[in-house]
Amino acid sequence: MALLLGKKTKVLMAMRKEAKHRGLSWKAYLESTNAEELIALCQQIDPTIDPAELIEGLPSEPPVDVTKWGLPPRHALRTDLISPVPVITTAVTAARAGDWRPAAHLLNRSYGDWAMRAAAVHALAETVADDRTWVESWRAAGTGDDRHIAAVDAQGLLWLAWKLRGDNNHENTSAQQSEAFLQVLPQAEGAAWKATELAPDDPTPWTTLITLAMGLEFDNAKFAAIWRELLVRDPLHRSGHEFAGQYWSGYGEGRMLSFAFQAAAASPSLAFLVVQAAAEGEDENENVWKMAEVHRALDAMLHWLGTPQGGGGVDASADRRWAVYGLVSAGRGAEALPLFQQLGIDASGTPWHYWGDAAIANFDRFRRRACAATLA
Amino acid sequence: MILLPRTVLWVLLINAVPVAMLALMGALIWFNTWAFIVAPVTAVKIAIGVVPTVLVLGRGLWVLFSKNDNSVHGVPVREHEQPELWALVRRLAVVADTAPPDDIHLVAEANASVREDTRLLGLLSARRHMFIGAPLVAAMSSAQLAAVLTHELAHYSNRDTRFAGLAYRSRSAFTRTLSTINRGDRLQLGLHFLLRRYGAFVFRASAKLSRRQESVADEAAAVAVGSAATASAFRELAPIAESWDVFENNHLVIGWDAGYLPADVFAGYRKLHVSLHDALHGLRTDPPDTADPFDSHPPLRERILAIDALGAVGTIHVPATHALGLLRDPLRLLDAAVLADLTPEAQSKRRADWPTLIRLSGLGSLTENTDRVLATAARITGGPPTLRTLLDALDAGHLIELGADPNHAANPSDGPRVLRERSKLIVHKALFGAVAAALTSAGALRWTESWPSVGTMRLDERYPDSLPDLIDAAVADRPDTSRLRALLDSVRDSPGRPGHHGAVAR
Numbered sequence: 001m002a003l004l005l006g007k008k009t010k011v012l013m014a015m016r017k018e019a020k021h022r023g024l025s026w027k028a029y030l031e032s033t034n035a036e037e038l039i040a041l042c043q044q045i046d047p048t049i050d051p052a053e054l055i056e057g058l059p060s061e062p063p064v065d066v067t068k069w070g071l072p073p074r075h076a077l078r079t080d081l082i083s084p085v086p087v088i089t090t091a092v093t094a095a096r097a098g099d100w101r102p103a104a105h106l107l108n109r110s111y112g113d114w115a116m117r118a119a120a121v122h123a124l125a126e127t128v129a130d131d132r133t134w135v136e137s138w139r140a141a142g143t144g145d146d147r148h149i150a151a152v153d154a155q156g157l158l159w160l161a162w163k164l165r166g167d168n169n170h171e172n173t174s175a176q177q178s179e180a181f182l183q184v185l186p187q188a189e190g191a192a193w194k195a196t197e198l199a200p201d202d203p204t205p206w207t208t209l210i211t212l213a214m215g216l217e218f219d220n221a222k223f224a225a226i227w228r229e230l231l232v233r234d235p236l237h238r239s240g241h242e243f244a245g246q247y248w249s250g251y252g253e254g255r256m257l258s259f260a261f262q263a264a265a266a267s268p269s270l271a272f273l274v275v276q277a278a279a280e281g282e283d284e285n286e287n288v289w290k291m292a293e294v295h296r297a298l299d300a301m302l303h304w305l306g307t308p309q310g311g312g313g314v315d316a317s318a319d320r321r322w323a324v325y326g327l328v329s330a331g332r333g334a335e336a337l338p339l340f341q342q343l344g345i346d347a348s349g350t351p352w353h354y355w356g357d358a359a360i361a362n363f364d365r366f367r368r369r370a371c372a373a374t375l376a
Numbered sequence: 377m378i379l380l381p382r383t384v385l386w387v388l389l390i391n392a393v394p395v396a397m398l399a400l401m402g403a404l405i406w407f408n409t410w411a412f413i414v415a416p417v418t419a420v421k422i423a424i425g426v427v428p429t430v431l432v433l434g435r436g437l438w439v440l441f442s443k444n445d446n447s448v449h450g451v452p453v454r455e456h457e458q459p460e461l462w463a464l465v466r467r468l469a470v471v472a473d474t475a476p477p478d479d480i481h482l483v484a485e486a487n488a489s490v491r492e493d494t495r496l497l498g499l500l501s502a503r504r505h506m507f508i509g510a511p512l513v514a515a516m517s518s519a520q521l522a523a524v525l526t527h528e529l530a531h532y533s534n535r536d537t538r539f540a541g542l543a544y545r546s547r548s549a550f551t552r553t554l555s556t557i558n559r560g561d562r563l564q565l566g567l568h569f570l571l572r573r574y575g576a577f578v579f580r581a582s583a584k585l586s587r588r589q590e591s592v593a594d595e596a597a598a599v600a601v602g603s604a605a606t607a608s609a610f611r612e613l614a615p616i617a618e619s620w621d622v623f624e625n626n627h628l629v630i631g632w633d634a635g636y637l638p639a640d641v642f643a644g645y646r647k648l649h650v651s652l653h654d655a656l657h658g659l660r661t662d663p664p665d666t667a668d669p670f671d672s673h674p675p676l677r678e679r680i681l682a683i684d685a686l687g688a689v690g691t692i693h694v695p696a697t698h699a700l701g702l703l704r705d706p707l708r709l710l711d712a713a714v715l716a717d718l719t720p721e722a723q724s725k726r727r728a729d730w731p732t733l734i735r736l737s738g739l740g741s742l743t744e745n746t747d748r749v750l751a752t753a754a755r756i757t758g759g760p761p762t763l764r765t766l767l768d769a770l771d772a773g774h775l776i777e778l779g780a781d782p783n784h785a786a787n788p789s790d791g792p793r794v795l796r797e798r799s800k801l802i803v804h805k806a807l808f809g810a811v812a813a814a815l816t817s818a819g820a821l822r823w824t825e826s827w828p829s830v831g832t833m834r835l836d837e838r839y840p841d842s843l844p845d846l847i848d849a850a851v852a853d854r855p856d857t858s859r860l861r862a863l864l865d866s867v868r869d870s871p872g873r874p875g876h877h878g879a880v881a882r
Contacts, residue, residue, distance in 0.1 A: 127791075129794060130790070130794060131792050160794065163790060163791075164801075174784070176781075179801070180797075180801045
């Protein structure tokens with residue numbers, strides 16, 4: 001304890017020095033600094049201590065060497081992996097190089113496997129937002145793949161809107177960025193409706209509409225009508241549920257949680273929604289990680305990931321990401337360790353990308369907490 | 377009558393806290409003094425505890441008993457300048473069985489009130505102020521306004537019980553004390569805590585009294601100007617508040633950034649209020665209840681029914697005119713009230729009529745980034761920073777460079793489509809602004825009032841083009857500026873009637 005006090009004083013002195021260095025008052029410094037900077041300061045003082053023990057409110061980052069648990073070192077972590085599914089990675093890489101054929105092949109062959117199609121359209125759409133040349137060549141080739149092109153284009157406009165806006169929160173987004181976002185979203189909606197007409201049995205463009213619902217502020221009636229159309233086509237559609245959850249988050253943490261509980265009761269493949277909702281609500285409700293329903297959802301996810309269907313499916317990595325986040329947050333870090341080992345260097349996707357540039361730092365932080373939990 | 381003991385009880389309750397504090401303070405002082413006489417050394421020890429406590433209590437009493445004055449805002453309405461309004465208010469005070477206000481202020485709020493400067497938690501009254509919202513004057517009839525003012529005055533009437541006015545005064549002083557206690561230090565925080573808890577109890581205990589007082593005030597208003605005028609006035613309060621809110625947010629300051637305020641604020645407000653008549657229908661037929669954390673007003677709907685049920689015809693003569701008719705040179709006075717509510721900067725704004733304001737603000741927002749894009753076009757092509765240069769640059773395929781923002785470096789991971797679309801949005805807006813400015817000054821684009829919207833822009837009928845389509849074509853992936861150039865040429869060659877530019881006055 002005395003040792004800890006000494007280190008606290010050192011950190012405080014370092015903070016004062018830093019404030020002086022920047023020419024800021026103590027108060028202004030505290031307001032301007034962020035958690036990452038403070039953690040770096042703590043680690044300068046003593047790399048073997050958890051910043052959460054030094055400064056209340058800082059995230060816990062136990063000083064453990066994760067490689068001893070068979071995890072890759074921090075510098076190896078990546079957020080720019082295209083997809084954990086090799087065929088999607090192949091199609092995206094070819095599309096970026098201007099070759100539309102692997103994408104066309106994948107979308108034709110996987111039509112009917114809605115989970116695969118959702119993941120493929122999502123990944124291909126990002127390349128369309130950056131450069132649409134390959135889609136133009138595809139259309140010009142006259143392969144009769146209009147329904148695939150339409151689905152990718154609609155999701156591509158959604159991606160474009162986000163790229164024009166940027167990933168920053170509301171305060172750090174310029175008026176021009178918000179304006180661009182709001183101007184492109186309606187184009188995405190128009191394209192998505194067109195795509196629903198070209199592929200009447202495909203849930204994918206309906207998912208695009210569900211995703212647009214929050215940005216375009218669809219009222220409940222309009223949202224419900226789209227939601228019904230999606231469920232008719234795929235009652236357990238993963239990304240449809242994921243973004244429906246986001247829509248309900250606009251109506252409060254309680255609304256999002258109850259939506260998640262209901263979905264999780266339908267299938268363990270949707271149990272991740274409960275973790276997503278808990279993560280959304282953790283700032284307002286500190287007891288959310290103690291809820292029995294949340295723990296039951298975590299159990300369901302672990303069980304699901306242990307089955308060949310859950311652990312080997314297109315969405316296995318997405319499930320693992322939410323499972324590790326939920327397990328560590330709920331004080332069950334040791335159970336997250338095998339999942340982190342499976343995730344390896346892949347720090348992409350939600351929830352990590354919510355942290356923007358600090359995605360890797362937070363992924364690493366959660367890994368350390370999982371490792372430290374095995375010591376306890 | 378049961379109301380009298382209830383009122384007395386209420387006045388006692390409200391003052392029990394300071395009385396208890398005073399008693400405790402007195403007891404402590406007496407005890408310490410007695411201790412000094414008996415055992416001075418022990419008394420010094422006791423004083424170490426007693427003196428801070430007494431100081432704390434004294435400070436608390438000071439907060440409670442110090443002057444509780446209203447910050448008087450708005451524009452004073454002096455009796456010698458506005459004798460008709462004052463005469464009406466004096467007659468209303470007689471009907472309400474209370475004293476007239478010491479002063480009247482016109483304020484830029486959609487309500488009216490009578491407030492008093494008080495001492496001793498409202499036990500004593502020093503000065504009575506009446507505040508009249510300018511929007512009410514602008515949107516109500518004389519009789520409706522008279523009803524609202526009578527209601528406010530009647531809160532202080534002693535008609536019902538001898539202490540009713542005192543009770544109302546104490547209650548408002550109490551809530552005001554609560555809201556003004558600065559919760560910065562611990563003592564005040566503690567006092568606030570105590571008073572709030574105690575207040576909640578006392579107000580619950582007096583809910584019936586308060587409801588009764590509300591209906592007494594309603595009755596006074598109905599007796600003064602008649603049930604019909606009173607009920608219609610109460611129905612009109614929420615619609616006026618709503619339209620005033622819309623006006624302040626969307627219309628009043630549209631020319632602010634360009635350095636202008638409306639020359640005739642209330643002509644605009646009245647047009648807006650009329651244009652919103654149907655949209656506000658729901659508020660009129662189903663009036664919402666005002667939330668008061670310390671009070672439980674009966675629902676406005678019930679009050680209106682009760683007023684109607686009275687069937688009062690009114691006892692005083694109110695001119696059957698618009699409330700504006702009660703004032704001499706009303707628009708100047710209302711304008712002053714609005715100006716007093718804005719930041720001091722408002723004084724330096726020039727005044728312009730509504731079409732001019734609409735044009736200035738419309739062009740202002742359309743041309744936000746026009747100068748920057750024109751300058752970029754000039755830099756790229758080596759020409760002057762004009763609309764023609766911008767069109768030349770678009771024809772030459774410089775869309776992406778034209779939209780580049782020198783202050784924000786593009787994200788290195790942005791693909792070519794992202795860059796192009798971002799530029800397209802920026803250049804589209806800038807070009808639209810430049811074209812709108814050119815067409816406006818040539819008289820081909822007209823800006824008109826269209827309440828409740830902030831105004832519209834319309835291309836002269838002589839030109840069949842759709843402006844947005846022409847702009848879209850000019851910034852398309854394969855740019856086509858020919859139709860836009862043709863429009864600009866034909867406007868230049870036949871300037872026709874000069875556009876309405878409105879009047880700008882200083």
